Amino acid sequence: MNSDFKTYLNLNANLSEQQYSETIKGLQIKNIKKGEFLLRSGEICMYIFFVNKGLLRSYTIDKSGKEHIIQFASEGWMITDRSSSFFNESSDLYIDAIEDSEVYFLDESFLQKLSCLSPEFIKNNTQALHNHIRNLQDRVNMLLGATAEERYLKFIKMYPNILARIPQWMVASYLGITPESLSRVRKQLTKKS
Amino acid sequence: MNSDFKTYLNLNANLSEQQYSETIKGLQIKNIKKGEFLLRSGEICMYIFFVNKGLLRSYTIDKSGKEHIIQFASEGWMITDRSSSFFNESSDLYIDAIEDSEVYFLDESFLQKLSCLSPEFIKNNTQALHNHIRNLQDRVNMLLGATAEERYLKFIKMYPNILARIPQWMVASYLGITPESLSRVRKQLTKKS
DNA sequence: CGAGCGCTTGATTGAGTTCAAAAATCGTGG
DNA sequence: CCACGATTTTTGAACTCAATCAAGCGCTCG
Secondary structure, three states: OOOOHHHHHHHHHOOOHHHHHHHHOOOOEEEEOOOOEEEOOOOEOOEEEEEEEOEEEEEEEOOOOOEEEEEEEEOOOEEOOHHHHHHOOEOOOEEEEOOOEEEEEEEHHHHHHHHHHOHHHHHHHHHHHHHHHHHHHHHHHHHHHOOHHHHHHHHHHHOHHHHOOOOHHHHHHHHOOOHHHHHHHHHHHHHHO | OOOOHHHHHHHHHOOOHHHHHHHHOOOOEEEEOOOOEEEOOOOEOOEEEEEEEOEEEEEEEOOOOOEEEEEEEEOOOEEOOHHHHHHOOEOOOEEEEOOOEEEEEEEHHHHHHHHHHOHHHHHHHHHHHHHHHHHHHHHHHHHHHOOHHHHHHHHHHHOHHHHOOOOHHHHHHHHOOOHHHHHHHHHHHHHHO
């Protein structure tokens, strides 16, 4: 997969050469070191982060201090807190880098510009929203009705590439179980096969 | 709250008198009896259902036969399966009526027409999508990090009006616990106060 | 090469489930 | 308006899945 944001734009926005260079202008890519934060709980999220290279995650911290990973984003994916950016509310999320990463910061004015130039981009954006809804609903559904083992099997099926790049405790955090439980689930599974 | 769909349109679409009557034309309201289905798992969802009067719910049935309620919709709210309608996939959801209801069936062509006539409607629609995302993310977060009691307290705070209109086992289903557990949670709470 | 982090394993605990049955409430027809 | 059956809620007891607490192993990276 080509993860470059410019490729993404070509595929999703359908701009002329001139529109393209006009849009790109001022767009900034930043290098984010592993562990560095892009958003902290309490802040308002001002950007959509496009991952050009590397791996990011978003997560919450509950009142007993435990992390719960909401989303991973590797090359070619975007991550943000839409609740916060859209409604201008302070965010509950943290976003940080799991690996050293290259990230485009897409701000409101950039998205605005792009929307004006490209109806196709608007369409793709709407599609992205629906996709997000689908993922979240699926997740709610899993959390309501599936066991730890089922959730784990689904995860490794859906995100094999991410699985290989993150420590096991992050998988556990995403699934909503403890690292110890995940270890045991995995042990069970090896026994079965 | 005035739950009439026409009021909703006036507030959210900003149409001229003529556009308005043009749009409304052909729009159908249907009476749905308690227990009647608007969507079943396996079907493709063709409508957004606007609840003019009454109360609807959407839910899944997991492989052990248990229901999990995804959403309630009372007067002035809409309910649908966006994954299914947008991506033209068969739905995992059931939608049925908890009370005898009056429901507007908004189909693709209607929404299209409205979008062409009213940029304001598009904006409101986008807002609705973001709102949906916010709710789902919140729910994921609760399911990952909060106890049954915390989830119940949040529910009665967020949806007091709905609470009063549904049996307790539906609340339990929405929260992801058994009716027995909810009964015990409630008992605990009365003891505390 | 040692300190720290991640993973595993064991023992124990606990929140919530399951199964069963009684008590309360609801709805409907007489 | 009452009565009866059905549904919903409550309660109890046993059980289960996953959490917690604690200890040990292995790797890596500083």
